[in-house]
Structures are given as C-alpha cells and as structure tokens.
Amino acid sequence: MRVAVVAESFLPQVNGVANSVRHLVDQLVARGHEALIIAPGPGETTYGSIPVVRVRSFPFPIYRDLPLGLPDASVRRAITEFAPDVVHLASPIVVGMSGLRAAERLGIPTVAIYQTDIVGFGHQYGLVGIDRTVWAWTRRLYSRAGRTLAPSSAAAAQLSAIRVPRVHLWQRGVDLRQFRPSRRSPALRASLAPNGEVLVGYVGRVAMEKRVHLLRHLADLPGTRLVIVGDGPELEEVRRLAPSSVSLGMLHGAELAAAVASLDVFVHTGAHETFCQAAQEALASGVPVVAPGAGGLLDLVTPGETGFLFDPAESAVGVAELRAGVQTLAENPVLRRAMGQAARMSVLERGWERIIDQLVNVHYRAVMRPAASRDTVAA
Template sequence: MKIAIFTDTFLPDVNGVAKTLGRLTTYLDSSNHHYIVISPKQTRNESATDQIYPQSSFPFPLYKECRISLPKKTEIKNLLLSFEPDIIHVATPFSIGLCGLQLAKKLNIPLVGSYHTDFDHYLHYYHLSLLSRPLWRYMEWFHQSMSRIFVPSAHTFSQLQKRDFHNIQIWKRGVDTTVFHPHYNHSEIRKKYNIKQKYILSYVGRLAPEKNIETLAYLFKNLPEQLNRQIHWSIIGDGPSKQYLEEHKTANVTITGFLSQKEVAPFLASSDLFVFPSESETFGNVVLEALACGTPVAGANAGGVKTIIQEGFTGMLCRQGKKDDYINAIASILENSIWRQQLEENAVRYAQKQRWEDQFEDLLTGYQEVINEERKTTKHA
C-alpha cells in the first residue's frame, strides 16, 4: 500500500497527534508499506528525506507551540503524481490538511481523515467560545467528502455522530509495553529527585489551560494536611502554563520540564498514583501509558479519558469541574494499600492488551476497505 499523509504537526513536535503519526510511520516501515509525509518545517527537521517533505511554516501568534504552514501546492501535486498513492490520509484541518483535501479531490485519490483534537473544548479555555459555531461549520465542511473519519474513542465517535458526521470509525491508540512497564528501579527516581515522602503523585503532559492545569494547582494546597505531608508531586511537561504552576507550587512539588518517553516511564512506574484532570482529550495516550506502568489513575470523567479508566478497577473518575472529587480519589486510593495493589495489577493486565500493532492493523484494514470501495465505484461508473 502507498499512503500520503498530510499533517500540520509531526515529529519532533510533542503532542498526541505527532507521536501517533510517528509511531504509524515506524510501523509502516516495519510492515513494508510505502508512505510520504507532508508536514511543517521546523528548526529540528529542516531537510526533506525520501519520505518526509517539510513545508515552510511560522509559529501561530496566539499559541506558539502550533505552526502555520505555507504548503507549495504545485510541488506537492507533482510529488503525488510521481508517488501515485493508493490513499491520502489527512490528519489535521489546517493549511497542510486543506492542501491534502483539495489535491485528493483534484487527482481523484481516495481520501480519509483522522480526528485527533477537541478544538471546540479548547475554545472554552481560551475564552473564545463565540467561535464554536463557525468552527463546527468548518469542521463539518472539511470532513464531509472523506470516505472514512478515524476517531480515537467511543466518546469522540458519539460527539461527531451527534454533529451529523458520516463514515466514522474508531481507531484506538496503543501503548509500547517495551518502554512503559512496571519493572523499573523505583529508588533511582527517588534518589535522583531527592524524594523523601511516602507517596509520589505524578502528572505528565502539556502544561496548558486546556489540560485543566488549574486543578493541579488547587490540589497542591487543598489536600488534607496529614496526607499532604506524605505526598510528593512530580509534574512532567512544559507549555504556556508552566509559569502559573511555578507560582502556585508548594515545597513538595517538582516540575521537571519536558522529558523523553524513556525518562517518563520510570517516573510513572515509581508513582503511586497518576493524576490527570484534562477534560479535553479525544483519547489520552498518557493515561494508558501510566496504566501500563502499573500506576492507577485519578482522571476526568470526560472525553476519551473516561473510556480508558475503568472505575474502581484501574482507577477513579472525577466529575467535570469538581476539584474535590480528586481529593476524595487521591485519599481513597492512597489510604487503602490492598485496593491500590489490586488497581496496579489490573492496570498492567488491561494495558498489555492494548498493542499498537493491533491498532495500526485496524487502520490499514480501514484504508484497504476504502480503496476497494473506490475501485468498485470507478469500475461501475
């Protein structure tokens, strides 16, 4: 199979879309499929390769971690004519994604898309809710001509179905259990970061308003005093809200900044509980990674996260906007060591069944079905 991927974010970007597409291309390499990726140029991936074709880009003024690209449509069209893809996969709805959409129509190439980000939810955190209606109008238009829209969770499936999107298919995420597993030396993390407290609570992810970072700041100062004295918070990540957390952190909080996956995994495995208050996830890869490390999760009963955490079995779900639910969840799990051990064992067993290989094979099967359907339509036209 020959696949052309159009995306407005790709490695080395640090976000769920870029990481997922990076894993996908690695899998395509190992399974002898051919692909090209049209993505933004960055300082860390300046040069094109036989598979990656970076386009000129500049930071988005309101959100500098995102980039606006200026795709060279004529060059990309010639690239497609030379590569002759069986299918085009558009992963994002911005300038490069729009270029992929237009060229798929113009060159009559089967077209699929994937829906990764709850942009509507993001608008709420940036006080731009007035843009919700035009945003959905654009998203509906953008996806209407796609033969398949891949979504990461049943929650997102239902969300788009209510908006009258068609041809939706769930494409779940997986976890690399060779990296994320419980068998790390927990004392090394404690020694490296001078952690003396009995319990380690961790958060991994972007430090940004849409991740509900405000809840973490609240928890730093509002856990019961006796319990709080026994807790060390490890906040792993970077982003526009890092300064806000620095200003609100207490003596028992470490903010590490960005760490690689191989550095994150031992942290997760050494944690007694993973706290993830984000209500805007379409899936929540890091939640699955925490479970694979044997760490139960207190997470938001919202978005894709609620489809990963099994209440009372691998963690606890907290109601949207209810910060005290997290206090109750943290206290309940930490103060019951027998139950916590059972949660840890359940988490590992669940995560080990979520293999990336299976998820990518489901995606490739979806590709093939679309290609076959298009061929039948063309044959009978």
C-alpha cells in the same frame, strides 16, 4: 502499500498528533510499506528513511513555538510525485484540507483521523462564539474523507452529532515494551520522595487547555508529593501555585518511561481530550489514573478498577472528587497495587502493532475498495 501522511504537526514539535504520526510511520515501515510525511515546518526533511515535505507555516498566536500550516501547492506536488495508494490525514485542519483536495483531484482514497477538539481547546482560552464556525468546518472537511476514524466513543459521538458520515472507532496504540511496570526506578523514587511520600504525577503539556491550574488542589495532600513531567507556557504558574511540587521537565524514551512507572498515582486535569495518550501510558505502566469523566478518558479509565473519574466541571464538586480520588489511592497501598495491576491488564490488547494492523487491514483496505462496495455505516 504507499501511504502519504498529511499532518498538522510533526517533529520537532512534541504533542499528540506528532507522536501518533511518528508511531504510525515507524510501524508502517517495519511492515514493509512506504511512507511520506507532509507537515508544517520548520524541521528536518527526513525522519529515518522517510522523506518529510515541509509546507509554509506561521507561528500559532496562542503557542508561538507551534507552526500553523498554510495552504500550499507543495502538498499537491508531493502527493502527485509520491503516487500513494491512500492519503492519511492526521488531525486535518488547514494542511489536511489541502491534502484532502489534492487527493480528490488525483482520485486517491483518504482516511481522516479526528484527534483534536478545537472547540474545547478554544473555550479554555476564552474564545467564545467559535463553535458554529469550527463545527461547520469540521463537518465539511471530515464528510469528504473516505472514512473518519475517531479515537474514543465520546469523539465518535461528537462527530455523529454534527452529521459526519462514515465514522469508525480506531483507538491509539501504546508502546507496551517501553511503558511497563518494570520501568519503576527505586533511585528516582528515592530522589523524589526521600521521606517515603506517595508520588502523584501529571505528565503532558503544561498549558491552559489542560487545566493544569487544578493541580494546586493536590499540593497540600498529606504524605504526597506532586511531580510534573512536561513543559509549556503554564509551568511557572503551576510552580507558583504548588511550590512544593517538583518539575522534571520534558522527558523522552527510557527516562519518560521510568518517570511514569515510578509514580504511585497519575492525574490528568484536561476535560477536552479526544483520547489522552498520557493516561494510557500510565495504565500500561501499572499506575492508577485519576482524571475527568469526559472525552476519551471515559473509555480508558474504569472507575473503581483502574482509577477514578471526577466531575469535569470546574466546580467545588469536581475539585472535591479530584482530591478524594487521589487521597483514597494515596492512603491505601493495597488498593493502589490492585488498580495498578488492573490498569496494565486493561491495555494489553492495545499495542501499536495490533492497532496499526487494524488501520491497514481494515480501514485503509476499506477506502481502497471500489466505491460501489464501500460501506457507509459507522461500525
């Protein structure tokens, strides 16, 4: 099978969309399929054996280091020349719409992946009044795709609420070999917790939309140390708010896996996650999760079994529940171990191999069938 992946972001950017595309094409090639990536530049024009077509872009005003793709005739040329069996639209916005239009003109079936809550993102930056426009664009784009895949029940409900048809649930996979409890590093723990502190960690982009300012409420919990893994525009502010915290910066591969597995409690603060891959990687590493009861985290965390959920509102109640969840785990090593074991068990059926097989054998095959035989009801 030949798959053209049109993505709103790809390497060298490090974010949920880019990482998901990387895992997708790795798995496709490993199964003998052919892939093409089309993404905003600048960047490398190959990824391993896979060609990467770079389209025009400009720096996103909020993130100057994040290129925002522009409509580009090269999208249609690349798809025409590659002649794919299916076009995979990864979190489509602008470049994705170009890919969708090109596929329509060429009669190529499409699958669209809903991954970014743009409205929620905008609200964190004070962009009021954008809801109607953004949801109208979202409905227009995804309604034209052969099938839309949502990563969580909450994301599927969002799309159904704005009347997007043919919505199906397709969760993201996790690398179960990389993220596992055995990656826990006594040496790293000794350096981070020289006095035996409980390590409470945040992993991800350190940015306003993740509400990382809430981490300050954990900085004074007795017997704990706050660890931040990642980078972003709010890192210095978090350091100011939580001066006793330690920052490990952006990590990858084995270093990232060791850092996650070496935590005692994983904390996420963002309330607009359509999935939250960082939380799933923590679960795979055997680390209980404390996170907002919203979005994709509702599917990932089972309260009282694999972690705790707190009120997602930025209120006294939400802050109190965040602190209580972390403190309960920090004070009870037996509970932490039990939840950590349950956390690992909860994701054992979500390896990337199984997830990509489902994508190819169920979702791609469905849109590639003759139009008269395609289902139109969400499953």
